[in-house]
Amino acid sequence: MAEGRRERADAARNRRAILKATENLLAEHPPAQVSVERIAAAAGVGKGTVFHRFGSRAGLMRELMLERAHALHESVTDGPPPLGPGASPRQRLLAFLDAVVDVVGRNKGLLAALGQAATAPRDAQEDSREQHSVYGFWHGHISALIAEERPDLDAELLAHILLGALQNGPIVHLLGQGETRRLAVSLRLLVTGMLEG
Incomplete structure (x- = not known):
């Protein structure tokens, strides 16, 4: 025993x-x-x-991705504000994007894998479905917060654009150089402008 x-x-x-x-x-x-x-x-x-x-190596990468995504999911649903419930939609959105940038900065291949899964066919293999569910949660959360703050905007498309920007080659290169803080600040400026526009 x-x-x-x-x-x-x-x-x-x-x-x-x-x-x-x-x-x-x-x-x-x-x-x-x-x-x-x-x-x-x-x-x-x-x-x-x-x-x-x-x-496999892919299985290991998937497990790391899912663990980090699960931790972020728990913070969003059950954690303290501003990431968790209790803050304004704007505060929650900015905190969530900061958290996503932090996760992606520590796991540069993560968002690329999530983005590939989001465009995979519905009958794709199991790991693609798991990754798709993570992307789906991230996209849904961002979209809901934008819609709550600015119902006049196309929240669904804007959420895809924000997540897609983090998969951009120059952005991934920037993260590779340790520029996580620079990206987080710029993303906050972009989103703040969008919400105030």
């Missing part, structure tokens, strides 16, 4: 170490340079452990 608990504790610790190593490597390198071998070495585990836990 104690052996089983220790094994589960080891597996949980390895999972956290692998996800953290992946996030750290994605913050420092383009996604194409973040191999399973590199992740395993950074996490202090064998390559086989990564494959056993996540199935």
Whole structure:
């Protein structure tokens, strides 16, 4: 019994170490340079452990994406304002976009994967559906907040434009250079102008 608990504790610790190593490597390198071998070495585990836990490199990236997206989802639905309920739509929108930029800044391949999933056919494979649901939540939340603040705007299209801008090549390059704060400030200016226009 104690052996089983220790094994589960080891597996949980390895999972956290692998996800953290992946996030750290994605913050420092383009996604194409973040191999399973590199992740395993950074996490202090064998390559086989990564494959056993996540199935593939794509499975690992998907798991990291879903974990970060889930944490953001919880903050939006149950966390304190301004990200969570209790603040004005404008405050919540700006806080949410700040949070998205932070997540994307730490996981540069994340939004590209989400955007690809959003345009994937409905009968796409399971991971595309999971990614589509994340994009769907992000888009729906942004769209709802814009509509609440400015019912006269095309909130649905504007939400796609805002998320799409974060997938733009020069923006991804900017994030790769550690310019997360610069992007967050500029995005706030853009959205504030849009809401006041």
